[in-house]
Amino acid sequence: MKIYNSYTRKKEEFKPIEEGKVRMYACGPTVYNYFHIGNARTFMFFDVVKRYFEFIGYDVNYVQNLTDIDDKIIAQAIEEDVKASKVAEKYISAFNEDRAKLGIDTPTHQPKATKYIKEMIRFIKELVDNGFAYEQNGDVYFSVDSFKGYGSLSGRKVEDLIAGARVAENTAKKNPADFTLWKDAKPGEPEWGSPWGKGRPGWHTECVVMSKDLLGVPFDIHGGGTDLLFPHHENENAQAKALYHSELAKVWMHVGFLNIDGEKMSKSLKNFFLAREVLEKYDSETVRFYFLSKHYRSPIDYNAEILAESEKAVANFYDALSMIDIKEVRALTVDDSMSKYEEEFNAAMQDDFNTAKAIAVLFDLSKSVKNFSVEESDRKMAASLLLKLGGSLGFFQNPEEKLKSGESSEELVKLLIKCRNAFKKEKMWQYSDMIRDELKGLGIVLMDTPDGTKWTRK
RNA sequence: GGCGACAUCGCCAAGUGGUAAGGCUAAGGUCUGCAAAAUCUUCAUCCCCGGUUCGAAUCCGGGUGUCGCCUCCA
Numbered sequence: 324m325k326i327y328n329s330y331t332r333k334k335e336e337f338k339p340i341e342e343g344k345v346r347m348y349a350c351g352p353t354v355y356n357y358f359h360i361g362n363a364r365t366f367m368f369f370d371v372v373k374r375y376f377e378f379i380g381y382d383v384n385y386v387q388n389l390t391d392i393d394d395k396i397i398a399q400a401i402e403e404d405v406k407a408s409k410v411a412e413k414y415i416s417a418f419n420e421d422r423a424k425l426g427i428d429t430p431t432h433q434p435k436a437t438k439y440i441k442e443m444i445r446f447i448k449e450l451v452d453n454g455f456a457y458e459q460n461g462d463v464y465f466s467v468d469s470f471k472g473y474g475s476l477s478g479r480k481v482e483d484l485i486a487g488a489r490v491a492e493n494t495a496k497k498n499p500a501d502f503t504l505w506k507d508a509k510p511g512e513p514e515w516g517s518p519w520g521k522g523r524p525g526w527h528t529e530c531v532v533m534s535k536d537l538l539g540v541p542f543d544i545h546g547g548g549t550d551l552l553f554p555h556h557e558n559e560n561a562q563a564k565a566l567y568h569s570e571l572a573k574v575w576m577h578v579g580f581l582n583i584d585g586e587k588m589s590k591s592l593k594n595f596f597l598a599r600e601v602l603e604k605y606d607s608e609t610v611r612f613y614f615l616s617k618h619y620r621s622p623i624d625y626n627a628e629i630l631a632e633s634e635k636a637v638a639n640f641y642d643a644l645s646m647i648d649i650k651e652v653r654a655l656t657v658d659d660s661m662s663k664y665e666e667e668f669n670a671a672m673q674d675d676f677n678t679a680k681a682i683a684v685l686f687d688l689s690k691s692v693k694n695f696s697v698e699e700s701d702r703k704m705a706a707s708l709l710l711k712l713g714g715s716l717g718f719f720q721n722p723e724e725k726l727k728s729g730e731s732s733e734e735l736v737k738l739l740i741k742c743r744n745a746f747k748k749e750k751m752w753q754y755s756d757m758i759r760d761e762l763k764g765l766g767i768v769l770m771d772t773p774d775g776t777k778w779t780r781k
Numbered sequence: 782g783g784c785g786a787c788a789u790c791g792c793c794a795a796g797u798g799g800u801a802a803g804g805c806u807a808a809g810g811u812c813u814g815c816a817a818a819a820u821c822u823u824c825a826u827c828c829c830c831g832g833u834u835c836g837a838a839u840c841c842g843g844g845u846g847u848c849g850c851c852u853c854c855a
Binding site (some may be wrong): 332349350351352353358359361362363364365366393394395477478479480482483484526547548549550551552553554555577578579580581582585587589612613616617618620621622624628629631632633635636639642646671677679680682683684685686687690693694695696747750752755756759763768769770771772777 | 782783784785786787792793794795796802803804805806813814815816817818819820847848849850851852853854855
């Protein structure tokens with residue numbers, strides 16, 4: 324298994340710290356709003372990472388945090404005129420709803436930042452005591468000059484950061500690149516007692532403290548969106564290195580951004596799509612296919628045409644699955660005749676999660692399933708492997724449910740097909756075609772196959 | 782200004798030294814009463830210029846273009 328490590332900027336052979344186990348952490352949402360389609364890409368990608376590691380036999384401990392205390396949450400609380408904790412609660416359950424709708428598994432742990440306040444205070448105090456951080460008017464900052472190596476993860480130099488035109492002015496900081504660990508509470512804001520007075524922790528500490536608690540440091544994989552590389556992950560790693568004398572994680576993975584019609588998604592451009600809005604228009608598997616059809620590190624464009632293509636591609640798989648008995652096929656043991664496909668699929672996935680290439684193998688299998696000139700036992704075998712390999716990417720989580728409309732369960736359609744076949748037998752084409760056309764108008768498509776007439780909803 | 786990514790058929794997208802996967806679309810054939818589905822066939826020399834090499838989409842240099850991070854952000 325090779326994975327591109329943002330830290331070394333190279334593809335590296337993945338070696339778990341502990342044999343047979345993967346300990347991974349991916350930055351989750353700040354729960355101040357519903358998450359958008361770009362967030363969904365990252366969440367879904369790490370879901371695939373988790374699924375695939377499990378598929379090849381690893382025991383995966385996957386932690387995804389919930390940032391439930393943050394400036395943005397406070398701002399949202401003021402806007403909704405409720406307490407900050409209410410805002411967090413509301414969007415945590417919304418997060419989990421949307422996550423489930425996208426077919427993303429529940430992570431092993433979903434720690435909330437507010438459950439770790441004490442540990443974070445202790446951690447920050449230790450940084451202060453060891454000279455890596457300092458207090459200023461109730462705020463605590465991490466001092467980037469206090470130890471060597473700040474910037475090593477993201478490949479930046481402290482001098483360059485200062486030279487950067489837009490480093491915020493903050494006279495309280497010793498170095499403009501210093502970042503906040505603890506923030507003094509203004510009246511009315513959520514607050515916790517600390518050695519520096521009442522306040523709340525900064526964003527960069529929670530991941531260090533929670534990952535240490537739930538995974539141990541260092542752990543195998545740390546991931547997030549590409550924008551998190553700097554400053555968030557850099558800052559996390561700096562804290563870990565300062566106190567734990569260790570990198571926080573061995574491998575750092577970053578998912579590329581999603582653009583809307585070629586432009587960056589932003590509220591001001593009004594091209595902002597929530598995941599739940601997208602799911603009203605498209606099936607979750609369409610979205611999954613769309614994400615996985617391009618390599619995770621590349622930027623991806625969101626537009627109606629691409630989603631329409633993805634929709635057709637997924638339908639292609641279900642066309643194949645509708646031609647076989649899923650229960651029967653699922654019980655099959657895949658034999659060596661299919662090993663070529665399996666090897667190809669795994670080779671693609673194990674080359675830095677080349678999902679686009681892996682999907683090509685799924686199409687090959689789909690083609691075999693649909694090909695009536697292929698031996699029936701081989702068609703079933705191909706279908707079995709299609710379910711299995713597709714499943715490792717999170718596809719086909721409930722194919723029976725999805726294909727229900729395609730089975731002859733609805734008596735009226737069955738009856739009409741019977742009538743049509745009777746007309747066909749008498750060569751009364753105008754009547755048989757009328758039935759087919761009328762049904763098509765209702766979104767029901769008939770197909771005459773060697774096994775009889777089948778139908779699906781489009 | 783600093784750091785980085787990308788540029789492959791009409792569209793999407795793999796490929797990182799050995800002669801261009803796959804999907805969507807399109808055209809034609811087979812099958813079909815006609816369709817649909819299936820199936821077969823056809824459709825690119827890889828942004829430009831130079832270099833390295835027996836050989837480059839793939840490596841190096843220089844352009845051009847697009848994008849991201851450096852500020853909360855997946």
